[in-house]
Amino acid sequence: MEHLINKQVLDIQVSNIRKFSEMAAKYDDVITFAIGQPDFATPEHVKASGKLAIDRNRTEYTTNAGLPELRQAAARFVSHKYGLNYIPDHEIIVTTGASQGIDIAFRTILSEGDEVILPSPVYPGYEPLIKLCGAIPVYFDTTEDQFRINPDRLKNAITTKTRCIVIPSPNPTGITFDAESLERLAESLQDKEIFLLSDEIYSELTYEGRHHSIAAVPSMREKTIVINGLSKSHSMTGWRIGLTFAPAYLTKQMIKVHQYSATCASSISQHAAIEALTTGMDDALSMKDVYRKKRDYAYGRLTAMGFDAHMPNGAFYIFPSVKKFNASSFDFSVDLLQQEHVAVVPGVAFSPYGEGFVRISYACSMDDLKTGLDRIERYVRSLD
Incomplete structure (x- = not known):
């Protein structure tokens, strides 16, 4: 069989x-x-919040998009930390880890034969999800540019089939994108109907200066899906809490995929995540x-x-x-x-x-x- x-x-x-x-x-x-x-x-206070949720029987389904107070906390967190502004009720989804957030994003925006540009070397988790959508991963070499995206060279990788460009977190290279390079990239993509998937799971582990998101560039917000979560920032890999931030028209479609693939993220983990993003902001x-x-x-x-x-x-x-x-x-x-x-x-x-x-x-x-x-x-x- x-x-x-x-x-x-x-x-x-x-x-x-x-x-x-x-x-x-x-x-x-x-x-x-x-x-x-x-x-x-x-962190101990986050674990205590999870235990308290169990003791108080907070073990029921939540809304598909996640607890409203968690989405509100997430909105405040990314606004305070990275200058990103999202409406909790319409532009944020709590997912079962960042991986599921990436999955529902790709399944929402990709169709058979679409191409997705992956600046490489790159985390290997993107390619299978792209292929499961019937789309085609296109690797883009960054080794000559100290593992950063060179907008001028990127133009040669874009075709009429390019539907999405992934802006990966610094895995495996440890190299992040500064504000200037992201602005140059945004300028080169401004007139193109191409989605951006910005994986920012390591955003809190930026050593020099603050983390910068391409979604903070005004012209990019409406075409960008930001992926984040608590696995790396709060050492919560097993709690499986991811977050997607995207304009309302995209989030409205992504929630359909999410509700049928996961229903909702763990309610216990969501209560712990509220504590992580508020008391544990730093x-x-x-x-x-x-x-x-x-x-x-x-x-x-x-x-x-x-x-x-x-x-x-x-x-x-x-x-x-x-x-x-x-x-x-x-x-x-x-x-x-x-x-x-x-x-x-x-x-x-x-x-x-x-x-x-x-x-x-x-x-x-x-x-x-x-x-x-x-x-x-x-x-x-x-x-x-």
Whole structure:
């Protein structure tokens, strides 16, 4: 009966991130830099709010779009933090994690044969969702521009079939977009009927200055869907709370897809999320300070070993080149795992333009970071 399964589903491959995590699990003493999982516990006051919701039997369905008070809190949060203004009742949806928000956005705006431009290297979770819509992912090389979008070069990737451009969060490169580059991009797209999907899940983990959203550019708001959530900012990955911010005409259609795919996000998690976005508005600041120290340490160690790398300015990843070691990113990663029991993710997991790089997550204890980097140093010295 397998031949009857949807071909688009059959063609989807398991993420290489997960593959390497599973390979690493076979080693007892492995140091893993492979998963983008914050190494902090959910803040205590947020957990207490979730427990209280259970004790008060707040376990019923919520409205499809999410608790009104949560959407109001989300609107205040992004207005205060990023200068984004959205109407809670008509322009915000609470989703089951940011991934579901991306899914309903694509299913709302994409049709068979549409093209979606993915600035690459890029998080591998977009491609399967695009293909499930019958649309076509188009990878756009950013490696020559320090992993940022060059508007002049982007013009060559746009065709009459381009329906959407993804502006990805800094995964896997750790590189964010500054206000000037976003304004230049907005200017180049101003007269084009192309949607933008701006994945801003790491918005609170921007190290230098504040996070900037292309949706804050007036001409872009009406064509942009902003994806955010609490997984990274409040270390709430398992609570599965995502948020979409989009103009009313888009949100009105996205809610249809959402209500039939998820009904609503977990009511318990939503009550905890209210606490996170109000009392915990600045919870990410202390986490960011710790990540910054780990970033500085990882960058200093790797460059001292001879790796070429750009200094990350967001998230908790660094994306060094391994080209000088004369091995593919996959072979380098496998050999490193086998020889030194350190798990990194080969760059090819993030599109063909990731070849020649590896992704290292420094969302781990400082002891593990030091030990893992010691092992990497020993490994690269053995290659001389």
